[in-house]
Amino acid sequence: MGGEVTALPVAAGPAGPSLKVRLRRAERARQWRAFALVGPLLLFLAFTFLIPLAGMLWRSVDDWEVPQVLPRTAAAIGGWDGAGLPAEPVYAALAEDLMQAYRERSTAVAAKRLNYAQQGFRTLLMSTARQLKAMPPDGGARDALAAIDPAWTERSTWAAIRGARGPATDFYLLAALDLRRDLDGAVVSAPEDQSIYRDVFLRTFTIGAGVTALCLILGFPVAYLLANLPARQSNLLMIFVLLSFWTSLLVRTCAWIVLLQSNGIVNDALRWVGLIDEPLRMIYNRVGVYVAMTHVLMPFMILPLYSVMKGIPPAYMRAAASLGAPPAVAFVRVYLPQTLPGIAAGSLLVFILGIGYYITPALVGGAGDQMISSLIAFYTTDTVNWGLASALGAVLLVATSVLGVVYGRLVQAGATSGGLKS
Amino acid sequence: MSNHAPRTTGQRFAWGATVVVSALVFAFLVAPILAIVPLSFSSGSFLTYPLPGFSLRWYQDFLQSDRWMLSVKNSFIIGIASTLLAMLLGTLAALGLSTWKSRWKAVVLAVVLSPMVVPVVITGVGLYFFFAPLGLTGNYWGLILAHTALATPFVVVTVSATLQGFDMNLVRAAASLGASPVVAFRRVTLPLILPGMASGGLFAFATSFDEVVTVLFLAGPEQRTLPREMFAGIRENISPTITAVAVILTALSIILLVVMEALRRRTERLRGNAP
Incomplete structure (x- = not known):
């Protein structure tokens, strides 16, 4: 974006300050004006986002x-x-x-x-x-x-x-990691039968990673197809991705329940074909969580992959072919490395969004498939253990922030700037 | 423009496999949304095929239910209010960010965009703790503020994207022709960034209209929104009424998508015309 100076008074009187000084002054005024435009949003977010988050973090150590x-x-x-x-x-x-x-x-x-x-x-x-x-x-x-x-x-x-x-206390934060202090103040692991949060975190990250992998495996060919088809066809097919992206989360979750329940369409079809006799259990368990979450998050993988692949010049592949590389080798050694920024950005995005999911697992998962978000909500509204809810939230927030910073770096370094690279 | 016109058998096979896998993924993406459409027109009360007959009773059920109608009203009130607020705050911020040069800019940008990335449950819990003593739970205000915070980043992103292709010389030209900054903004900048603002606004509206987590924490029984009622309905027992609501919501998404696509084309055309 243009950083040059805007309209300056043209006639510079010999008596006035030098042009350099006035240029600097004009630039400074411009910068203040720019900041003043961002100010309202910053104030608003301070009130509706930053202070509430800070309050939650404080509650995780507050011992009143x-x-x-x-x-x-x-x-x-x-x-x-x-x-x-x-x-x-x-x-x-x-x-x-x-x-x-x-x-x-x-x-x-x-x-x-x-x-x-x-x-x-x-x-x-x-x-x-x-x-x-x-x-x-x-x-x-x-x-x-x-x-x-x-x-x-x-x-x-x-x-x-x-x-x-x-x-202040570290009690809740330690508890969120299944740790506690013994009589002498040393940090020790909680007894086996009282350790639950590590399992839930592990489950959250496992589901997040599984969904990310599924999205990548299924989304990669789609992004490749969309990036290499003629514009008219790829625009048409892109509508499928965007339609899914724009459809309400609740609608999609509801659709999967209808489809996957024991007398739902998928089970009926499988029985009709003769593949199964008894209905398969595909909802209110881990299968349902994977299917529904992969469906919901797929566009977040396809879109960054697509935008990176779209920018890969075909000349490299032709060069590889002309130098005698078989197509498979050229793909692995020439094409794939160029898609890495897209793979990284899409995977991180899907993973970050995935580990924070609450609604979908709450609706399509069983008791053993609930992720950390649902535990946070449970401690906030049901048992009113706000210290523990905040501590679990703090751990999730730290994990998300670290990944978010990495994502920000990647996006800034890569070609897909989301329109915000200055 | 087909970059990878397959030449060898192996390439043809790989391309064919890509097409087949992609077709399956497209089916996976769209089929569930399509599959519930016929069910919403069923005359029976079970969500199974084959349908016993055609009827509009579930749509009627939806339209005649006070509970559902209240939730529609709530969703529109909160959605429209937070969209307008998000468009105002987001557009101003994007305009500022496009000219602001500071080493703090990256930090400010991260703050402005962070509501998109922070898990909503954390935002919801934080807002619940913070808003409850201020009397901002159990009424529209808290929900409008929360949804605005979640939606504004989308406006910032879309307007910034429009501004990236924006030629500052146009504003300079207006100024050199004697337009005051306000006039230059209204007559030159605004028309050019309007498509970006509009698509940001659509994103904002869709975000608010589909948001349920902060509603779970902040809304009282009188502010339950459409997705909140759906959440409750899906939790209890999916009745065909919910599939009717789902179909209506999907139709709304399609309208949003079409408008969005039209806006995108317009932006591209405008950008293409820029020198």
Whole structure:
């Protein structure tokens, strides 16, 4: 794009500042005007996108429950080094906090948070608060609490409170990766039976990679055909790709359910042909997820591949042929390397979009096919564990951002600029 | 223009294989969309072939349902409002980005385009946390803002693409002929970038009209949109009414696609005429 200066006053008086200075000034004003045009969108996105995302990231480390409900305990327990049991003043602080929390009916908030750290803590805290009728005498807080529940003489109970004393915690982020801190603060893996998130992440990336591979294998010949047919025919065929691209996601997902269900068209056809006797299970399982997601994401593979292939001059292939390369060799050694930017861009795009999918797996997958997005939604709206939802979101966001930056580099370096290369 | 006129048997075979695979993929892409069209006209209530008879009862069911009609209204209100907002913000930004030169430009561009790449569920959760205390959930405002954020990148991309083929000398010529910047913009720049703005607007509308994730988080029962009702319907039990809705939506997509194609041709023609 032209970076030259726009209309300048033509007559330069000998008394005025030099042309160079005025040119620079005009250019600076131009740059400010340009920035002022981008400003509104940046402000808008700050409010509707950046601040909400930052808020979500903050929630993944925010530990507000215990400092708010049990403020004295949170302050006092910082002085405990984690060895043995905390000193008497910490017990007294907890007793006082619990009495107040019970009056204000806020115990459940802290109990919920502490229960994440240790199973059974909810009951412990709620029942202790209920049974603590009066403030224990000076120096008798430990005995009073221990009499209510012996758990108060266990180091792990206090370690849980200490870990939740705020203001920030790595608890949720570690939990999102099936990690936790043991009693001594070292990071360890969660027990086998409580490890779920790594599996879900692995499943998400597996499905993403599988869908990307399917899109590439199926999309490559299509892009090649479209790039090498005469314009009239390829424009006509392109409509198929664009129609699929423009059709509502919900419509396409719905269509696949209708098609693939046990008395659906595909099963009926297979039975009619005689290939199967019993209907195949193709929906509400992994097969359905792969089929529907490949269908939805295919255009994102075909379009970048097509635009790269369209720009490959046929002369190279002719040169290879004239130098005696058999067609297959010429294809692999001359044509294929030139399509790599398209393959990389399309694959990254499909993978990035794929790992963030929520609607399609939610509708065509079974319980064991849900991806990380559906877990994030589940913790946000169903169990209201916002810390964990945010932490899982943060991990997914980091993965997406890294891939997104790579994609941006690729697109900027390659021929397909999306119209934004300056 | 056929670059790869097959010469040897091997080449002919490879080309033939490409054609066959492509035909299967085209069928894969389009067949499911086409397959549900006849089902929506079925007189029976099962989604299986052969059809027991022809009827329009499912379309009637759709048109007479208050729930579906409310969702259509909601989708149009939110779609049109966020499209207009996205076109305004996106066009201004694209105009600015086309002349702005700074080392921050790459960062700003990444920020502006990031709503396209960040998983919508993350945007939805972030907005839900942020908007709820501000009273922006359970009404149109939050949804319009959310959809505008998701749709604006498309306007930025399409208008930027139009501006890339735009000859700045035309604006300079207008200025040298005495046009004020506003007049030059209105009479020279605007008509030339209008196709880009329009196709960006179509993208924006399609984005909003098809978006369901932020609606799941931000909408109350009164703001349920068409895709939100479809989502609920597909989850419960697919009734033929949903196939009727799907066919109507597909028809709408085809209209959008045709308009888009016409706009693209127009842009190419305009660009071809530019010196």
